[in-house]
Amino acid sequence: MTVRTRFAPSPTGYLHIGGVRTALFNWLFARRHGGQFLLRVDDTDAERNVAAALRPILDGFRWLGLGWDEGPEVGGPYAPYYQSQRSGRYAEAVEQLLASGAAYRDYATGGEIQAERDTARREKRRFLYSRGWMAETDAAAARFEAGGRRASVRLKMPREGVCAFRDLVRGDVEFEWGLEQDHVVRRADGTFLYHLASAVDDHDFAITHVIRAVEHLSNTPRQLFITTALGYAPPAFAHVPYVAAPGSAEKLSKRKLDRYLRHHEFKAIYDRGAAIAERSRLAVAPETFNPVVVDFYRAVGYEPDALLNYLLLLGWSLDDRTERFTRDEMVARFSLDRINRAAASFDPGKLAAFQERRMQALGIDDRVARATPFLQRAGFVRTPPAEAERARVRDVVQAAGDRIKVAGDVLDYPEFFQADADVAYDGKAFDKRLRKDGAAPLLRRFRGRLAETRPFDAATLERTLHDFVDAEGIRIGQVIHAIRVAVTGKAVGFGLFEGLAILGPDACLARIDRALAQLAS
RNA sequence: GUCCCCAUCGUCCAGAGGCCUAGGAUUCAGCCCUUUCAAGGCUGAGACACGGGUUCGAAUCCCGUUGGGGACGCCA
Numbered sequence: 001m002t003v004r005t006r007f008a009p010s011p012t013g014y015l016h017i018g019g020v021r022t023a024l025f026n027w028l029f030a031r032r033h034g035g036q037f038l039l040r041v042d043d044t045d046a047e048r049n050v051a052a053a054l055r056p057i058l059d060g061f062r063w064l065g066l067g068w069d070e071g072p073e074v075g076g077p078y079a080p081y082y083q084s085q086r087s088g089r090y091a092e093a094v095e096q097l098l099a100s101g102a103a104y105r106d107y108a109t110g111g112e113i114q115a116e117r118d119t120a121r122r123e124k125r126r127f128l129y130s131r132g133w134m135a136e137t138d139a140a141a142a143r144f145e146a147g148g149r150r151a152s153v154r155l156k157m158p159r160e161g162v163c164a165f166r167d168l169v170r171g172d173v174e175f176e177w178g179l180e181q182d183h184v185v186r187r188a189d190g191t192f193l194y195h196l197a198s199a200v201d202d203h204d205f206a207i208t209h210v211i212r213a214v215e216h217l218s219n220t221p222r223q224l225f226i227t228t229a230l231g232y233a234p235p236a237f238a239h240v241p242y243v244a245a246p247g248s249a250e251k252l253s254k255r256k257l258d259r260y261l262r263h264h265e266f267k268a269i270y271d272r273g274a275a276i277a278e279r280s281r282l283a284v285a286p287e288t289f290n291p292v293v294v295d296f297y298r299a300v301g302y303e304p305d306a307l308l309n310y311l312l313l314l315g316w317s318l319d320d321r322t323e324r325f326t327r328d329e330m331v332a333r334f335s336l337d338r339i340n341r342a343a344a345s346f347d348p349g350k351l352a353a354f355q356e357r358r359m360q361a362l363g364i365d366d367r368v369a370r371a372t373p374f375l376q377r378a379g380f381v382r383t384p385p386a387e388a389e390r391a392r393v394r395d396v397v398q399a400a401g402d403r404i405k406v407a408g409d410v411l412d413y414p415e416f417f418q419a420d421a422d423v424a425y426d427g428k429a430f431d432k433r434l435r436k437d438g439a440a441p442l443l444r445r446f447r448g449r450l451a452e453t454r455p456f457d458a459a460t461l462e463r464t465l466h467d468f469v470d471a472e473g474i475r476i477g478q479v480i481h482a483i484r485v486a487v488t489g490k491a492v493g494f495g496l497f498e499g500l501a502i503l504g505p506d507a508c509l510a511r512i513d514r515a516l517a518q519l520a521s
Numbered sequence: 522g523u524c525c526c527c528a529u530c531g532u533c534c535a536g537a538g539g540c541c542u543a544g545g546a547u548u549c550a551g552c553c554c555u556u557u558c559a560a561g562g563c564u565g566a567g568a569c570a571c572g573g574g575u576u577c578g579a580a581u582c583c584c585g586u587u588g589g590g591g592a593c594g595c596c597a
Contacts, residue, residue, distance in 0.1 A: 154595095187595045249590055483556095
């Protein structure tokens, strides 16, 4: 029997980072065992589905490189993979449940159910439907319908005994049947609910392993009930713990961005991302520009492999030290039995560390390829880049080295792409390094040396400065900062000589002149 | 409220009775390197929630307490 796993997103418009981890586990498990990983669209709730809300989810999967063997846009032998298009099958299943007595028509109104629920809560016991409006015979149904009521279909759950099953991460699990609800599987309007659809689909799509978030653990008995009532062989279950919020044990939620922003590492990656988005004139939807959502990482230039590697280790480990995994290594080493039982908090700082290492491992060509689109969006480089632009990007990325931690960080160096007159001065740096006694004349004299320096490369420039410093009888620190601010506008940046060489003599001289003029005025 | 689950450095993991004076990663602090900023190197701080058992021996097994969390929909 070949292993088949699935991830079943409902089209909400965004891909949650916790969802990705669950999907990754599914993907890895299927790949590990030479099986198939499929995507199924859980869109039974028409009201909740916004148009085109599946797009960002599929894009996210593609970006991450988590390919699906069957599902939306790729089809497959069991198509369609949209629950909204499988009503025929669900209708059959409901008829079968009804016929076997595993389900019944129910005529209670929402208000009546709510009243029973309220009573139960008042009496401090778990709610259990009285079955007061249950119709098990056509005669009973006719009586209710004569009163204008419409039937939903509920599961007739056992009221005694236990539901026991083995969970691949949690071990043996038991639930008391008597505590289970008579869940609705078909609404009064004839549409079907998740549990029914899920049980039917897992069977129809030949899913062998249901690997999903632990939130679904308590749903398992009712799904098992449906599965067995329908005569299907149940899949194996593996319930993965949820991903908790940074510095907390609460479930990570997209809606609590404001609260997470109080966590300094979370705030740091958010702020960095926001700065990149702003500089690259990226139109960000506040809805998804959120480190809880995968889109965020794509937008600011993270490496998918870094995200995946980090997520893999959030609740799973191989041993006490292996942390770096390539795709192939992940696939080769992954196993369900090393998934933790406790929830794990999302740690943005550690994700950033993985990203940094991954970026460092990339060759210059890859880094240039990652950085270029950000410069294009910011309007610094044309699409496609001119030859000179291409070379400039390469030089800057090379010189910046591992200062570029996410691809969007290349926008920290606009001065290499701007016209001389557009370079902005950092006011504080300008005052500190240029507006002080001796700075201007020193800079002017150095300009003279610079004008004669040839070749204009980093090594020669460095020699030029050292000669200048010796001749003046000063320390290098007395002039180098002034040069940096004059030429780049900033107090910080990569190697000064590399920077000067990249800009070339004309730009360097023009910028020094501009700074000098600014000082004189 | 009812049911269920979880519990090792701030965080993520290792640990399945002696290998643990608890290991790795990340974060943080300090030092080194250095024209700035990064990176890198070195050093350091930092945990078995508590109480009882079981055992020659417990972070590991059992019970309880405490704390934290999840599920309780005609949502998925």
